[in-house]
Amino acid sequence: MKNYLLFGLFFITLFSCKKDDSAILESPDKRLNMTLADYEKHLVDTEFGWIGYLLTGTEKVHVFKMAFSDKNRVNMSSDYAKTNAESSYILRALQKPTLIFDTYSTIHIINDPSSNVSGGEIGEGQITDFEFQFIRASQDTIELEGVLNKSKFFLIKAKSKKELDDSFNIYQDIKNEYNKLQTYFRRVNVGGIDCEININDANKRFTLKYLENDELVIKDVNYFNVGNRLRFFQTIKLGDTEINGLNDFRYDDQAKAVVATTFGGKEFVIKEETKPLKYEVNVPKLWIDWTAASGYVSAYEGFHANGSDDGLGLKTLAGFRRLDFVAPTATVSNHVARIVASTNYGPIFKTTINENGIVIFTQTGTSGTVPSAATDTFNKYVAQYTQPEGYYIIRVKGGGTRDQIYDMVSVSDGKAWATWAY
Amino acid sequence: MKKRLKFVSCIVLSLFLMNSCKKDEVLTADLTGLGGEQWAKTELDNWLFDNYIKPYNIEVKYKWDRSELGDIYKTIVPIKEDLVKPVMDVIKRTWIEPYVTVKGDDFFKTYAQKQFYLAGSPSYNSNGTVTLGTAEAGRKIVMLNLNTFNASNKNAVKQILHTMHHEFGHILHQNIAISPEYQKVTPADYTATWFNFTDVQARDLGFITAYSRSNKDDDFVEMIATLLEGGEAYFDNVINNLFVKNGTVIKRSETGIYEKNEDARNKLLLKRQFVIDYLKDKWGIELAELQKVTQKAIDDQVKTPDFHNLLGIGKRFTSLNINPQKVTKLSSKFLTAFNTANTSLKADAKPQYVDNITLSFTSATRIVLRVNTVELSATNLNGVNADFNFDVSIVDGVFTMKYADTQPTTANYVNARAIEGKIAPLLNYFKDQEFKIQWIDNIIPQSKEVFGGIFKTGDPTSYIYGIL
Structure with a gap:
């Protein structure tokens, strides 16, 4: 009996000795150092350098050229400071491996809390970063995120000297192709979900709106583009579909649509549409009230119609400055759609909003004298306004009286619109 | 006994095995960030x-x-x-x-x-x-x-x-x-x-x-x-x-x-x-x-330039204000002139006193001496300005103050005519005298750029200075 006990002791001793070395090969510190070294090698190991795209908290997209050396030095320039400057960088193991530009350089200009340097608010700069955590890295793309302000920063490996040289170009491709669509409203189907889409290339902003339980859901992201390839700073998630960017963005004449391919290889087709996805019927009333509060509101770009800006040719009128929509006054009890040019003139409209929230203009007279040279244009202008189907009013921007912006879109075909601002 | 041997050998064996369990770990590890950050030294x-x-x-x-x-x-x-x-x-x-x-x-x-x-x-x-x-x-x-x-x-x-x-x-x-x-x-x-x-x-x-x-x-x-x-x-x-x-x-x-x-x-x-x-x-x-x-x-x-490089028309300072009540070590020779002028002004038909004076370098060849006077028990404490023009030619900060032959007839100069007789000692302190523009750190140590003055070239104990 005693022997069994002794052998038991023997085996326990034997088993307690077993080391389980397979799960972890090296110490955490060693692996951390290896990871940092790998990232550094990745940054250094390029033939032409990196092109960086940074999205600031003030929603500006800035482009950088960067070349890293293995001596903790980096050469960089940016679209806002094109002269090359050398400074230092370091990779540090913080919460995650982190790339830090640790002496002052081009990227710090927009970070500077002195507003005369950064052009941002005092104490804030452009609300951006110069310390970035690695989120993920592939052979030609490194995705980073700022430590302090969570700015998104992409480093794309330049494939050629030319690509690097061209990186500060302002590409018009997206805007040009997108503007070939003629309607105000545009639709795209993403993974079975019907979305209203808007791409504002001036602000590099990409917006999708869709319905969820009959409520509008808005997904907004910023992007940067090289030629007709655009990449989002954040992933758009719609149901099961994730989109990081679009390739080969172009207008297809046959399909009368903008076609592109998502980074995932799926088709992305933007079609013309005459109706909004969901129309907010209370907005026309807000617009009328805002006009009354402002006295008059203005459309500086005239009417977009027939597929082009100023489609009615209003800007060719002698001395044209803007269109006004003037609230009723003591002398004129209806609205005046005033043309502000060398002289002021315009139709007087009785404005009604029907039960569907559609605004309909009925002419009751004319204010001022229409110059004879302007008669043709004036008639087209009145005809456009008085289309019997009327207009949608879409709120683009809310806020104080001086901040609000509304679009007025023709119901008949959705191809004519004007933008009203204070 | 045999059993006992067996027992002992078992203990020894198990101890041996236990011993074999000792890990031979390396105690030096390359801890990230330990020992300071490393970068290529510049x-x-x-x-x-x-x-x-x-x-x-x-x-x-x-x-x-x-x-x-x-x-x-x-x-x-x-x-x-x-x-x-x-x-x-x-x-x-x-x-x-x-x-x-x-x-x-x-x-x-x-x-x-x-x-x-x-x-x-x-x-x-x-x-x-x-x-x-x-x-x-x-x-x-x-x-x-x-x-x-x-x-x-x-x-x-x-x-x-x-x-x-x-x-x-x-x-x-x-x-x-x-x-x-x-x-x-x-x-x-x-x-x-x-x-x-x-x-x-x-x-x-x-x-x-x-x-x-x-x-x-x-x-x-x-x-x-x-x-x-x-x-x-x-x-x-x-x-x-x-x-x-x-x-x-x-x-x-x-x-x-x-x-x-x-x-x-x-x-x-x-x-x-x-x-x-x-x-x-x-x-x-x-x-x-x-x-x-x-x-x-x-x-x-940062070497301070000589004062004459900083005082003059188009330079950092264009005038020198001298106010005996605001500074402490004006030369007694100037103070005597200032006080004598003051005493006779106070005995004037319109009793007044000199509050301060200013030398303005208005052109390369002109210094205007402005004498600011205040009436005794005046409520208007800004006083009255009386201006006197001097012709100068300044070379390396040295100049002689020649009382200009013709004085203008605008208000400040009319004021000057009213008091010039009474303040003659003060005017004489400047008239036809040669001065040099200088720091006064030989009089008041560490005073460069705090005070600046002019010294009579013939008499280093006669000088004036003002707060810059």
Whole structure:
């Protein structure tokens, strides 16, 4: 009996000795150092350098050229400071491996809390970063995120000297192709979900709106583009579909649509549409009230119609400055759609909003004298306004009286619109 | 027995096995970040090593490390690399070397903080103020707002030096406390909203700067910083210009004697005495000597041009105002002339007195002497200006004042005709006399750029000067 006990002791001793070395090969510190070294090698190991795209908290997209050396030095320039400057960088193991530009350089200009340097608010700069955590890295793309302000920063490996040289170009491709669509409203189907889409290339902003339980859901992201390839700073998630960017963005004449391919290889087709996805019927009333509060509101770009800006040719009128929509006054009890040019003139409209929230203009007279040279244009202008189907009013921007912006879109075909601002 | 052997052998075997379990682990591990960060050393790193680490064991950290800042959520940017050496060189010459000269290496190595952290922008605070530096636990000084530094700009050098001496003052009192009596000098006027007041308002209450009102410690180190960075003449000049005011105008007697703000003057003088005693008793440092060495170091760093290069038409200063009640050491020869003129003016049919005079360099060949007079018991304290034109030709700051043959007939010159007979001694002090534009640091030490004057070339004991 005693022997069994002794052998038991023997085996326990034997088993307690077993080391389980397979799960972890090296110490955490060693692996951390290896990871940092790998990232550094990745940054250094390029033939032409990196092109960086940074999205600031003030929603500006800035482009950088960067070349890293293995001596903790980096050469960089940016679209806002094109002269090359050398400074230092370091990779540090913080919460995650982190790339830090640790002496002052081009990227710090927009970070500077002195507003005369950064052009941002005092104490804030452009609300951006110069310390970035690695989120993920592939052979030609490194995705980073700022430590302090969570700015998104992409480093794309330049494939050629030319690509690097061209990186500060302002590409018009997206805007040009997108503007070939003629309607105000545009639709795209993403993974079975019907979305209203808007791409504002001036602000590099990409917006999708869709319905969820009959409520509008808005997904907004910023992007940067090289030629007709655009990449989002954040992933758009719609149901099961994730989109990081679009390739080969172009207008297809046959399909009368903008076609592109998502980074995932799926088709992305933007079609013309005459109706909004969901129309907010209370907005026309807000617009009328805002006009009354402002006295008059203005459309500086005239009417977009027939597929082009100023489609009615209003800007060719002698001395044209803007269109006004003037609230009723003591002398004129209806609205005046005033043309502000060398002289002021315009139709007087009785404005009604029907039960569907559609605004309909009925002419009751004319204010001022229409110059004879302007008669043709004036008639087209009145005809456009008085289309019997009327207009949608879409709120683009809310806020104080001086901040609000509304679009007025023709119901008949959705191809004519004007933008009203204070 | 056999059983017993078996038992023993089993124990031995199991012990042996247990022993074999000992892991032979390597105790040296390459811990990330341990032993300091590694980067390829540059010439700058070598310079800092030779000038700070080797002689004083002070680390100068100029590369960004958010954790070194007090508030890690603020937007601050790193220093420009090419400014690190100029900044640290100025600090070495105007802060380290004066202390070492006066008190020796050992003192400095023992008490100087062990780390500098440098950053490029200021730290903006929500109350609208900016932080330019901090000192922590006697061991570390953070210097901010260095990206605007220019080593050849005296004001930039002085600003850094002020911050430096301010923060080192904190290091000193963090080591040896200040007497609690200090805060009883101006107990009621410390305020958390010090930034809503100007330096001028603070001085009228007995504080050297607006920031001094923040708390007793900052008050004390602002005194140290101002005394060292500004120098003795600057400090004395602040004291000598504290007067009781009626609104913005200095309160004065019927005969034109300014009423001194004795309360504020005494408080500031008492605070200075506290600083002198503290440095002497606790640290064995003579303030006067440290001031002298520091001022010389600043002057060596950014050479002050000769005064004649700064005074004249199109130059930094275009006029010199002389007011005997605001300064202390005007030459007796000038004062005699001034007072004699005053005595006869006071006995005039319209009794008045000369308050101050101004020499304006209005062109390359013209100096206008403006005599400002005030009627006795006048309510209008701005007085009346009487202008006298002199022809001059200034060569290397030397000129002779020739009374112009024709004087204009505009109002100020009409005023001049009314009093010129009475103030003849004053006019004669200038007429046909040769002067040289000079600093007066031979009369008042450390007074360059605080005061500037003109000396009679034939008589160095006859001179006038004004506050710049």
